[in-house]
Amino acid sequence: xxxxxxxxxxxxxxxxxxxxxxxxxxxxxxxxxxxxxxxxxxxxxxxxxxxxxxxxxxxxxxxxxxxxxxxxxxxxxxxxxxxxxxxxxxxxxxxxxxxxxxxxxxxxxxxxxxxxxxxxxxxxxxxxxxxxxxxxxxxxxxxxxxxxxxxxxxxxxxxxxxxxxxxxxxxxxxxxxxxxxxxxxxxxxxxxxxxxxxxxxxxxxxxxxxxxxxxxxxxxxxxxxxxxxxxxxxxxxxxxxxxxxxxxxxxxxxxxxxxxxxxxxxxxxxxxxxxxxxxxxxxxxxxxxxxxxxxxxxxxxxxxxxxxxxxxxxxxxxxxxxxxxxxxxxxxxxxxxxxxxxxxxxxxxxxxxxxxxxxxxxxxxxxxxxxxxxxxx
Amino acid sequence: xxxxxxxxxxxxxxxxxxxxxxxxxxxxxxxxxxxxxxxxxxxxxxxxxxxxxxxxxxxxxxxxxxxxxxxxxxxxxxxxxxxxxxxxxxxxxxxxxxxxxxxxxxxxxxxxxxxxxxxxxxxxxxxxxxxxxxxxxxxxxxxxxxxxxxxxxxxxxxxxxxxxxxxxxxxxxxxxxxxxxxxxxxxxxxxxxxxxxxxxxxxxxxxxxxxxxxxxxxxxxxxxxxxxxxxxxxxxxxxxxxxxxxxxxxxxxxxxxxxxxxxxxxxxxxxxxxxxxxxxxxxxxxxxxxxxxxxxxxxxxxxxxxxxxxxxxxxxxxxxxxxxxxxxxxxxxxxxxxxxxxxxxxxxxxxxxxxxxxxxxxxxxxxxxxx
Numbered sequence: 220x221x222x223x224x225x226x227x228x229x230x231x232x233x234x235x236x237x238x239x240x241x242x243x244x245x246x247x248x249x250x251x252x253x254x255x256x257x258x259x260x261x262x263x264x265x266x267x268x269x270x271x272x273x274x275x276x277x278x279x280x281x282x283x284x285x286x287x288x289x290x291x292x293x294x295x296x297x298x299x300x301x302x303x304x305x306x307x308x309x310x311x312x313x314x315x316x317x318x319x320x321x322x323x324x325x326x327x328x329x330x331x332x333x334x335x336x337x338x339x340x341x342x343x344x345x346x347x348x349x350x351x352x353x354x355x356x357x358x359x360x361x362x363x364x365x366x367x368x369x370x371x372x373x374x375x376x377x378x379x380x381x382x383x384x385x386x387x388x389x390x391x392x393x394x395x396x397x398x399x400x401x402x403x404x405x406x407x408x409x410x411x412x413x414x415x416x417x418x419x420x421x422x423x424x425x426x427x428x429x430x431x432x433x434x435x436x437x438x439x440x441x442x443x444x445x446x447x448x449x450x451x452x453x454x455x456x457x458x459x460x461x462x463x464x465x466x467x468x469x470x471x472x473x474x475x476x477x478x479x480x481x482x483x484x485x486x487x488x489x490x491x492x493x494x495x496x497x498x499x500x501x502x503x504x505x506x507x508x509x510x511x512x513x514x515x516x517x518x519x520x521x522x523x524x525x526x527x528x529x530x531x532x533x534x535x536x537x538x539x540x541x542x543x544x545x546x547x548x549x550x551x552x553x554x555x556x557x558x559x560x561x562x563x564x565x566x567x568x569x570x571x572x573x574x575x576x577x578x579x580x581x582x583x584x585x586x587x588x589x590x591x592x593x594x595x596x
Numbered sequence: 597x598x599x600x601x602x603x604x605x606x607x608x609x610x611x612x613x614x615x616x617x618x619x620x621x622x623x624x625x626x627x628x629x630x631x632x633x634x635x636x637x638x639x640x641x642x643x644x645x646x647x648x649x650x651x652x653x654x655x656x657x658x659x660x661x662x663x664x665x666x667x668x669x670x671x672x673x674x675x676x677x678x679x680x681x682x683x684x685x686x687x688x689x690x691x692x693x694x695x696x697x698x699x700x701x702x703x704x705x706x707x708x709x710x711x712x713x714x715x716x717x718x719x720x721x722x723x724x725x726x727x728x729x730x731x732x733x734x735x736x737x738x739x740x741x742x743x744x745x746x747x748x749x750x751x752x753x754x755x756x757x758x759x760x761x762x763x764x765x766x767x768x769x770x771x772x773x774x775x776x777x778x779x780x781x782x783x784x785x786x787x788x789x790x791x792x793x794x795x796x797x798x799x800x801x802x803x804x805x806x807x808x809x810x811x812x813x814x815x816x817x818x819x820x821x822x823x824x825x826x827x828x829x830x831x832x833x834x835x836x837x838x839x840x841x842x843x844x845x846x847x848x849x850x851x852x853x854x855x856x857x858x859x860x861x862x863x864x865x866x867x868x869x870x871x872x873x874x875x876x877x878x879x880x881x882x883x884x885x886x887x888x889x890x891x892x893x894x895x896x897x898x899x900x901x902x903x904x905x906x907x908x909x910x911x912x913x914x915x916x917x918x919x920x921x922x923x924x925x926x927x928x929x930x931x932x933x934x935x936x937x938x939x940x941x942x943x944x945x946x947x948x949x950x951x952x953x954x955x956x957x958x959x960x961x962x963x964x965x966x967x
Contacts, residue, residue, distance in 0.1 A: 289713035298709040302702075397794040397803075397821075399727050403751065403944050416731045495701060497727030499795040504700060546706040547713060552668055552697045 268518030268570070272533035279537050283544030290544050296424040301416060301494060303539040304428025305330070305487045306506055310513040311432070311439045312480035314531045317514055318443065319473055320456040320523025321369060321376035326484045327506035328387035329361050333488030335391035338400030338498035347409055355485045361387055362481020366474035384507065388500070395500040408496055416494030428490050432535070435483070440528035448472070456523025512559065513538060516566045537562070653929070654919040659689035661912045662711035663905070664721040666699045666748065670826055671880060672853045673722060675967055676747065676905035680720060683909025686931055691909065692716070699793045699826050701728035708732040712739050718912035722747035726797040730755065742915040746908040748798040751944045757922055759915065759938065760948040761908040763899050769851070769954060770805025773876060774813070776895050776956070777847045780874045784815040785846030788838050790859055790877070792826040792852040802851050819845070824855045831858035839869070850877035856896060860887040867892075881957050881965035888962045897954045902967055904951050907933055911949060922947040
């Protein structure tokens, strides 16, 4: 409750509080801004998470080209966009939310709800644009419900968004039941809309969802890494209390991030409806785990305060190309899940290992810096 | 669940020893390496397709047919796919089975794309969604791939035109299950349906006919339809919800092999419920045998899923070879099953072929079937 009240001298929340501990890889901006410790940057660059992701992506691409006869054909890029694009879009607001130390598990249910609202209005004779706008507005309302519960009532976001995960999906089910819209008696969705699923953006091999993802990634990347707002998000994730005392409106930032997430997930629901030429209440069921997986593999710390949009973009590319290659090779889908799960485990384990190594290094050099970064808080 | 585990790591991580962490990393890496080594053996499946040549029966040799079941674990679908493999091996062709682990359209679309990229001759799909697969299937048809649906149809209209291999007359399945249940509960009481995915075309069209048939039994009331998503755990969860919400429930119809087995398993360990509750539906004799023999379930229905896949395989080969067409009255030979005729469109169902009437299994005959 009180966390919304910023001290009067605070502006838009610029500076990083001095209490912020030295951040590790992935949040170079915060390190540069908040830490006076000057370390040789070369070895830091070498162990950056993104560097590892680039290597992993290269490995995935080489693996795909060698093992699958059709991986290098141009349409693969389009197909990958169709399969992962709408999921990847939801990973961007999720990244920002996780950076601030929270989580949004209702993303896939919001995708389903937005599609259901769109379908229900279409079924009742609405034309497409008003229906799309209402679906987006439902995203904003759902997002602000999450945001209010988390920031005003101070409830843990994992509990709140598990609740809304069920709530949103339930409303979608009430709206559509077992119907698939358009039903046999409905008008089909307009063809310019459904073309999103079958035609690449003209002159490219990119799906519409891919192009929207790239555009949104640029916006989120700039916001997170090159603005005071972004530094405030990192600060909120590292030390929420300290950030608040430094004048950062932590609650307000988190609230609007949930609204942003709701709207973007609603957009993903509309794009999926377009791609499938139809909506069912169970569209995107269970995808929240894929979204979280993408974000974590991208090097965003689940504890908040660390991460980069670049890492998440690379993570999307890795998972997307691995899935394409493995499906083309007709690998058992269970094995595919094991591969993705294994990658995820590694993404959690390696940062811990590298922190442990650095902690050991600090102990060996006998406290030249007074910190022990092994413990995050 | 993955998400919960992540959160748990958060609290446990301080205590986590470096050794433990290294073990986790090792297991992750091992998973990656074992999968990539397994891949090389099956990578050849996607490549050979275009060297088709006509044999004496008019069926081309070397046909590649992609079977895309609802998911890869469903035992019913596994049997159907095996039937398809038998058919194509008799015809000198090959079946590639490809799908996801969950019953969603999104999990099937990559398999359709893979079939397009592999220049398959035909796709035989069990639709997880009546419409969401149509854009992808239409792309496949545009590349000259013949489209067939089996088990669960897709409602794509004319984009693409496709042949539905129907397991049994849709209306007969729906009405006969209600009749079986009515007979067992004296046509009186509350009943419920334990279905598969809410968007599954086959389930929903059977349920439509069940509701119609229920009009004949004014004292039987359908109180709830629950969806177990063809997942044993989900089916059990929704079943328990059903039993607690409707303590006076007299009957459950589960027109899915996964649902009926989950329900039978539960009732088998809670026999006190059996005094008033009757379970029937569609089940595999091999799975249901113990429950029928011990009286948990008295009657259920099914057709031979392996024959369904076999019929679909012959139909796919005949369409891909141009020896039959979607025109009403076209015929084709389906190996040991004999000759089949393409039926006219009716309602949302396009051209179709019907395997035959369903078989009713009781304790007298259930041991005679091995599928």
